């Protein structure tokens with residue numbers, strides 16, 4: 001967590017092509033009612049279930065949801081769960097808002113900014129699942145410090161997961177794969193939740209393809225799927 005007053009650096013894109021009028025309207029009108037109240041939440045002590053009008057059975061967090069297809073799918077298929085999504089890229093946030101038209105209930109909260117802000121405020125053991133799907137690999141060695149997966153973030157994910165909770169990650173970048181696995185294996189108690197090679201190469205039925213993954217496949221790159229569990 002940065003010290004008070006210290007600005008945290010974010011290196012990704014916040015804006016892309018100008019939004020069409022309808023998408024801009026979603027940002028101007030629809031986002032406000034779905035905002036996660038991160039600014040006013042107590043550090044390390046916030047129960048994310050309190051962010052929803054009806055307390056969900058569990059809360060799942062997606063970091064860097066991109067176009068939001070995966071998050072909206074999970075919300076549609078898991079009506080008892082509250083989802084929190086973080087994405088600083090405004091075009092992605094507008095896209096998620098559109099996908100949420102098909103989701104019943106008020107069960108999604110959005111932080112349209114750096115996910116580390118959310119990681120800072122949540123209380124320990126407040127999440128059942130965390131998704132980090134195709135995070136930016138920052139391939140150049142001098143940019144590796146920009147990667148969201150660091151020893152500290154892995155330790156924070158572990159702290160925020162409830163016992164038995166699950167961290168799902170995916171990447172198509174071989175260098176980032178090795179980086180992720182070395183950081184997970186350095187953690188004393190995170191456990192790989194798979195049992196065979198297929199668990200790395202095949203998506204589970206409750207894991208829809210993301211937009212980035214589809215592009216990677218079209219371009220001949222091979223996604224790798226990973227699921228890690230905090231022991232119950």
Ligand SMILES: C[S@@+](CC[C@H](N)C(=O)[O-])C[C@H]1O[C@@H](n2cnc3c(N)ncnc32)[C@H](O)[C@@H]1O
Pocket residue numbers: 010012013063064065066067086087088089092113114115116132133134135136148210211212213
């Ligand atoms: C390669 S894209 C993948 C998007 C999506 N998960 C998918 O698979 O289609 C990585 C996403 O992570 C977002 N991102 C990067 N750093 C982030 C951060 N610190 N917090 C939240 N999102 C972040 C980027 O804006 C981008 O949309």
